[in-house]
Amino acid sequence: MKPTNTADPEYFHRVVDCQFACPAHTPVPEYIRLIAQERYTDAYMVNWESNVFPGVLGRTCDRPCEPACRRGRVEEEPVAICRLKRVAADFKDDVSALMPKAGPKNGKKIALIGGGPASLTVARDLAPLGYEMHLFDAQAKGGGFMRSEIPSFRLPDSVLDEEVGYVLDMGITAHFNTYIDSLQSIIDKKYDAIFVGSGAPRGRDLPNVKGRNAGEKNIHVGLDWLSNVAFEHTKKIGKKVIVLGGGNTAMDCCRTSRRMGGEDVKVIVRSPFADMKASPWEKEDAIHEGIPIIDNHVPKEFVVEKGKLVGMTFDRVEAVYDADGNRELISTGEEPAFYPCDDVLVAIGQENAFPWIEKSTGVRFTSWGTPIINDDETFQSTRKNVFFGGDSAFGPANIITAVAHGHKAAVSIDMFCRGENPEVDRPDPRFTLVSQKMGIHEWSYDSIPIDDKREAVPLVDLEKALKSKTLEVELGFDVETAFVQAERCLNCDAQTVFTESTCIECDACTDICPTSCISFVENGSEEDLRARLLVPATNEEQDLYVSGNLPTGKVMVKDEDVCLHCGLCAERCPTAAWDMQKFFYTMAKATPDLLEAAE
Amino acid sequence: MSYIKPKFRHPRLPTNNLGYTIADYDGAISTLCAGCGHDSISASIRNACFKSSLHPHRIAKISGIGCSSKMPTYFLSRSHGFNSVHGRMPSVATGASLANRDLTYVGVSGDGDTASIGMGQFIHLMRRNVNMTYIVANNGCYGLTKGQDSATADLGSISKYGDVNGFDGIDLASLAILQGASFVARSFSGDKEQLEPLIRAAMAHNGFAFIDVVSPCVTFNNHNGSTKSYAETRDHLDAMPVDFVPMRDEIRTQYAEGTSQSVTLHDGSVIHLRKAVSGLATNDRQSALNTIKSNEDKARILTGLLFLDPDTQNLSTSLELATRPLNELGKDELCPGSKVLKSINEGLR
Ligand SMILES: Cc1cc2nc3c(=O)[nH]c(=O)nc-3n(C[C@H](O)[C@H](O)[C@H](O)COP(=O)(O)OP(=O)(O)OC[C@H]3O[C@@H](n4cnc5c(N)ncnc54)[C@H](O)[C@@H]3O)c2cc1C
Ligand SMILES: Cc1ncc(C[n+]2csc(CCOP(=O)(O)OP(=O)(O)O)c2C)c(N)n1
Ligand code: SF4
Ligand code: SF4
Ligand code: SF4
Ligand SMILES: [Mg+2]
Numbered sequence: 001m002k003p004t005n006t007a008d009p010e011y012f013h014r015v016v017d018c019q020f021a022c023p024a025h026t027p028v029p030e031y032i033r034l035i036a037q038e039r040y041t042d043a044y045m046v047n048w049e050s051n052v053f054p055g056v057l058g059r060t061c062d063r064p065c066e067p068a069c070r071r072g073r074v075e076e077e078p079v080a081i082c083r084l085k086r087v088a089a090d091f092k093d094d095v096s097a098l099m100p101k102a103g104p105k106n107g108k109k110i111a112l113i114g115g116g117p118a119s120l121t122v123a124r125d126l127a128p129l130g131y132e133m134h135l136f137d138a139q140a141k142g143g144g145f146m147r148s149e150i151p152s153f154r155l156p157d158s159v160l161d162e163e164v165g166y167v168l169d170m171g172i173t174a175h176f177n178t179y180i181d182s183l184q185s186i187i188d189k190k191y192d193a194i195f196v197g198s199g200a201p202r203g204r205d206l207p208n209v210k211g212r213n214a215g216e217k218n219i220h221v222g223l224d225w226l227s228n229v230a231f232e233h234t235k236k237i238g239k240k241v242i243v244l245g246g247g248n249t250a251m252d253c254c255r256t257s258r259r260m261g262g263e264d265v266k267v268i269v270r271s272p273f274a275d276m277k278a279s280p281w282e283k284e285d286a287i288h289e290g291i292p293i294i295d296n297h298v299p300k301e302f303v304v305e306k307g308k309l310v311g312m313t314f315d316r317v318e319a320v321y322d323a324d325g326n327r328e329l330i331s332t333g334e335e336p337a338f339y340p341c342d343d344v345l346v347a348i349g350q351e352n353a354f355p356w357i358e359k360s361t362g363v364r365f366t367s368w369g370t371p372i373i374n375d376d377e378t379f380q381s382t383r384k385n386v387f388f389g390g391d392s393a394f395g396p397a398n399i400i401t402a403v404a405h406g407h408k409a410a411v412s413i414d415m416f417c418r419g420e421n422p423e424v425d426r427p428d429p430r431f432t433l434v435s436q437k438m439g440i441h442e443w444s445y446d447s448i449p450i451d452d453k454r455e456a457v458p459l460v461d462l463e464k465a466l467k468s469k470t471l472e473v474e475l476g477f478d479v480e481t482a483f484v485q486a487e488r489c490l491n492c493d494a495q496t497v498f499t500e501s502t503c504i505e506c507d508a509c510t511d512i513c514p515t516s517c518i519s520f521v522e523n524g525s526e527e528d529l530r531a532r533l534l535v536p537a538t539n540e541e542q543d544l545y546v547s548g549n550l551p552t553g554k555v556m557v558k559d560e561d562v563c564l565h566c567g568l569c570a571e572r573c574p575t576a577a578w579d580m581q582k583f584f585y586t587m588a589k590a591t592p593d594l595l596e597a598a599e
Numbered sequence: 600m601s602y603i604k605p606k607f608r609h610p611r612l613p614t615n616n617l618g619y620t621i622a623d624y625d626g627a628i629s630t631l632c633a634g635c636g637h638d639s640i641s642a643s644i645r646n647a648c649f650k651s652s653l654h655p656h657r658i659a660k661i662s663g664i665g666c667s668s669k670m671p672t673y674f675l676s677r678s679h680g681f682n683s684v685h686g687r688m689p690s691v692a693t694g695a696s697l698a699n700r701d702l703t704y705v706g707v708s709g710d711g712d713t714a715s716i717g718m719g720q721f722i723h724l725m726r727r728n729v730n731m732t733y734i735v736a737n738n739g740c741y742g743l744t745k746g747q748d749s750a751t752a753d754l755g756s757i758s759k760y761g762d763v764n765g766f767d768g769i770d771l772a773s774l775a776i777l778q779g780a781s782f783v784a785r786s787f788s789g790d791k792e793q794l795e796p797l798i799r800a801a802m803a804h805n806g807f808a809f810i811d812v813v814s815p816c817v818t819f820n821n822h823n824g825s826t827k828s829y830a831e832t833r834d835h836l837d838a839m840p841v842d843f844v845p846m847r848d849e850i851r852t853q854y855a856e857g858t859s860q861s862v863t864l865h866d867g868s869v870i871h872l873r874k875a876v877s878g879l880a881t882n883d884r885q886s887a888l889n890t891i892k893s894n895e896d897k898a899r900i901l902t903g904l905l906f907l908d909p910d911t912q913n914l915s916t917s918l919e920l921a922t923r924p925l926n927e928l929g930k931d932e933l934c935p936g937s938k939v940l941k942s943i944n945e946g947l948r
Contacts, residue, residue, distance in 0.1 A: 073610065074607045074610060075607065448603050448605055449605050449607065451606055504634070504829045504830070505789060505829070506634040506636070506639065506789060506815075506817070506829060507638075507639045507642070507788075507789060507791065508633055508634045508635075508638055508639070510642075511638055511639060511641070511642035512604070512628075512629070512638075514604055514605045514606075514607060514608060515607060515608060515609045516608075516609045516612065516621075517609075535609045535611055535612060535613070536611075538611065551833070552833065562607075562609055562610065564605050564607055566605050568604070568605075568628075571633065572629075572633045572634070572638075573633060573634065574632065574633045574634025574635075574817045575634070
């Protein structure tokens, strides 16, 4: 193999598994260390700069970082990255004074359609540059689905108000209760650029299932029902509730039903339990609230008697997988199952809908109903001054993805408004690499990992929880637990940096490494090298760090897979050929200097 | 400085025939200087025991005094150990091997511990052919006491303080051959590919096995002018690669081309010499001595298996000791009673 080019920041970026997996590339180990140091405000600001909604995300994030976390490869459970983010938000001081202000006006005007996380991120990234921004949302307050769909027992209004407020306070002109029914009308107002962050607002229904029309009064589309609950248009539901669907919306529907008068609430889903789209923790939370999940049941009929919905029948199926893993649901041949109910919530998916965008605007769509976009860097549509992001761009995803889209779209909008082509010469991500050596054998971080296990966040008493629609279920970690949970982080941003010119091939690093990462071997192809290391490197998602030729003709090969970033290699190296260097990386943003990274 | 080694290990560590991983052979974290050759030897001993599937609790580690003699702390935490007095490891090892002939004995010593203060004892291990592996971590100086020249320092080698050594160094390998050791080898701490199989062979050997390992002292003897630095040793090395194949694997093993010589040990395991320096016959003491000498004259350090007599008789056998360890003999066997005493006394009348 060729020597690894560590000058390319993408190499070390990939080593920080959590940060790499985070769509907005939040510097996770950095904020976790700050939490351990009780520097909650700094930890909050590091988050805020990357993901704009630390308090919201610390409660609701889909957390793609956690399955990626290195700790999950060396022991059973990853670091509690998401809930530590909440710790930063819970224990920070008043941060309002630290927030950047709107910059002096630059004479350019932007329209933002939709007030969800995508639009708010664009607004935040552009405000310091002096853009005049007008945000439009059909709802009464900002936040988009974070407000209308995510129930407040998972995400209290106060948290949302605070974090949406930080953005709107940067001089954004918000037009709430304003549904935009024509893109042309906005274009006509001569905005320099328009950002569409209108989400994927249409909930899927079951129009062709027998009895759908007859039972209409008691059959609700989950998405609409949740927002009616959020804005208190809906105040109760029947005692027996069936929730159809296996995603996170279904989980929010069933848990909300339990708090709205539903006593016998069931989730009934087509697929096997294991294939459900909902995150494992969402399923656990529903089951914990006494909600059974009945899988392998396909809706057959809404049973209506005397004009009133009395229950549903389902075909029982079995999942069969072919060699490629494609699934087919095959009837078991048993009698259809009947479940009585008073109300049904249909939570089987959502899709994009742009009835308000005229063909004549030149904004074109794919056959899936999503806009045709340059690529997932520029977010520019077929009409050059219209940009998309969040769920409106590629269909429903999650908050952190919407934020990441917002950062990229903001860069594009800024370039576009300055007359540059957002497709070329986009700004680079920013990074620094700094030695963490404090003394001969001393590092600036707690290098030796602790053995403590992951702990679950404590919950409020179940009976109390089910009595209230707004009482937050999760209590959050206290500072003591937070410290231990933070110390579980392996500091993957403390990079092992190798200087081949000083290595005397004494093997000390190989001998000390607890997880057998380092081998000195004759060079070969990647496949060959992977097989010949001290422990064969079978996890191909993880890179090999390869040096140039050493005096004996061998090369140093480090398998990044299960490195603990313990620094022992660097401590045992007599010539400091290994050094532990902190890699701080942030994705490119329209305002790169929003805040200086906490030291 | 970290005094703790994390507990986490690679999740896919291979296991040996006993189901142990290499981690089961680990010791405490080393307190030697970073980069000390001795740490590499510790790792080689650990790896050798793992690969040979020895039960850690059936191994005894014994040592004298010196940086090198501290090594047993840094490997095989689950084995027996005795850190004795400077130069006195041989008498402890002799006693232990007589008391319990079933354990595998690994003695670890330094060039000071062996060639200076311990010479008088060392010689007798060979004379008696005590069944053990004796490793000298040879750095040409007294590391622990700040790098004074030792008795193995080469003539003309310059110490860290600038003094030129005016004496010929003792060549411990030649001495061992001359003194009748039944297994003699030399190696380099930085050459695990050779050192590991040598240690495995030495442990399988049924008698006194001696390995002199050049092991640079990074702190006091790794400078320009030292003849035992990493750079100097690598420059002058003439390594004869060795493979060790335990008896159970022997039948299935394919030999690399160019295998020039094979020696079968008493337990059926085999040592393969992949390349021997011309003129060396490892079953002939005279040839071994000559080859070492002629290489030394050319300033070459010959490493590998130098001499082996696989059919030797160890001390327990020549003393006709009980075939079982003392701690397994019952009261009746140890004290056969007045009847037997009487009959012995009768026999002496
Ligand atoms: C029930 C449910 C629970 C969820 N839970 C989570 C969770 O726990 N974690 C997570 O990460 N994600 C969750 N999501 C997904 C997440 O809410 C979305 O992915 C995210 O909010 C998308 O952000 P966005 O900015 O693209 O748009 P949205 O948040 O959808 O905001 C779009 C806004 O635009 C407004 N709008 C739309 N069209 C117009 C128009 N023509 N004129 C004016 N205003 C308009 C809408 O009123 C809405 O307020 C959940 C989604 C649902 C449905
Ligand atoms: C009886 C006695 N005399 C002297 C000493 C001091 N002393 C300690 S270690 C040592 C030399 C060790 O040299 P070596 O065996 O080569 O070990 P190294 O530290 O080089 O590995 C000496 C002389 C001692 N501990 N005991
Ligand atoms: S930091 Fe060094 S010693 Fe520690 S696990 Fe990583 S490679 Fe091994
Ligand atoms: S410890 Fe340092 S000098 Fe020794 S082999 Fe490793 S990198 Fe090279
Ligand atoms: S002084 Fe020399 S022999 Fe002792 S530990 Fe340090 S390097 Fe090794
Ligand atoms: Mg010495």
